[in-house]
Amino acid sequence: MKRRLFLASSIAAALGGCAPIGTALNDNPGFHHLLGLEGALDAAILGNSAGLARQYSIADISPHFPIDSLPTPTSSTYEALLANGFRSYALAISGAVERPMHIPLARLAGMAQQSQITRHDCVEGWSAIGAWTGVPLRDVLRLATPHRDARYVVFRCMDRDDQGTPYYESLDMAQAYHPQTLLALQLNGRPIRPDHGAPVRLRVPTQLGYKSAKWVAEIQVVGSFAHLYGGKGGYWEDQGYEWYAGI
Numbered sequence: 485m486k487r488r489l490f491l492a493s494s495i496a497a498a499l500g501g502c503a504p505i506g507t508a509l510n511d512n513p514g515f516h517h518l519l520g521l522e523g524a525l526d527a528a529i530l531g532n533s534a535g536l537a538r539q540y541s542i543a544d545i546s547p548h549f550p551i552d553s554l555p556t557p558t559s560s561t562y563e564a565l566l567a568n569g570f571r572s573y574a575l576a577i578s579g580a581v582e583r584p585m586h587i588p589l590a591r592l593a594g595m596a597q598q599s600q601i602t603r604h605d606c607v608e609g610w611s612a613i614g615a616w617t618g619v620p621l622r623d624v625l626r627l628a629t630p631h632r633d634a635r636y637v638v639f640r641c642m643d644r645d646d647q648g649t650p651y652y653e654s655l656d657m658a659q660a661y662h663p664q665t666l667l668a669l670q671l672n673g674r675p676i677r678p679d680h681g682a683p684v685r686l687r688v689p690t691q692l693g694y695k696s697a698k699w700v701a702e703i704q705v706v707g708s709f710a711h712l713y714g715g716k717g718g719y720w721e722d723q724g725y726e727w728y729a730g731i
């Protein structure tokens with residue numbers, strides 16, 4: 485734990501000095517259309533996260549993408565999902581939304597897909613570039629329509645540590661509606677493998693790796709995360725990591 489915390493702060497500091505911003509995309513006139521900013525989120529996004537994570541080319545894709553997380557879930561629920569090829573999976577959307585819902589995997593796969601070749605930076609000291617394909621989180625949020633006063637989106641995952649504590653994460657609304665924040669279904673052109681977070685994982689290329697929650701079961705829109713688990717908004721945050729993990 486001490487080692488992780490040390491690495492977290494030193495690497496976050498090192499990365500902070502050389503944040504890759506997608507200038508090429510920013511210069512593209514189509515970019516502003518792509519952003520599709522809306523409502524009160526415009527100001528938030530333009531105010532503090534106008535930067536896009538750098539996009540790489542196919543030649544840059546890492547031949548090996550490490551596995552570095554709590555173990556792949558072994559619950560009977562996950563085993564049952566795995567056994568039928570995730571056909572019975574449905575992403576739950578709950579909390580401060582107009583329309584709570586369950587979105588079956590097939591429906592997610594049928595929505596407009598975005599692909600991005602981006603770099604994942606883990607605070608443990610490794611990075612890997614992968615091609616991720618999935619549904620922009622904001623498109624899924626729009627289906628459920630968060631209440632106007634909603635502030636955070638919490639991701640509840642299917643894995644647990646050896647104390648039985650589940651992994652979870654959270655983003656604020658600007659991060660959740662960021663155009664590159666993805667509910668990923670594929671890595672490098674194939675369905676995400678179980679050990680990389682199948683069937684649906686979050687991909688947040690503008691933030692450190694621990695934000696990219698694997699094995700997402702439920703998305704919960706909230707006004708505050710103070711009442712959840714350790715109250716700091718994420719599994720690692722509860723153990724001392726910074727909640728804001730922008731790179």
Ligand SMILES: Nc1nc2c(c(=O)[nH]1)N[C@H]1C(S)=C(S)[C@@H](COP(=O)(O)O)O[C@H]1N2
Nearest residue numbers: 550551552553554606641651693696697698
């Ligand atoms: N559910 C869940 N998501 C998680 C984690 C985890 O332990 N559980 N670890 C995080 C961390 S610290 C990293 S670096 C990445 C690792 O993803 P990978 O194993 O697919 O490389 O997942 C992130 N998402």
Ligand SMILES: [Mo]
Nearest residue numbers: 606607693694
């Ligand atoms: Mo990590």
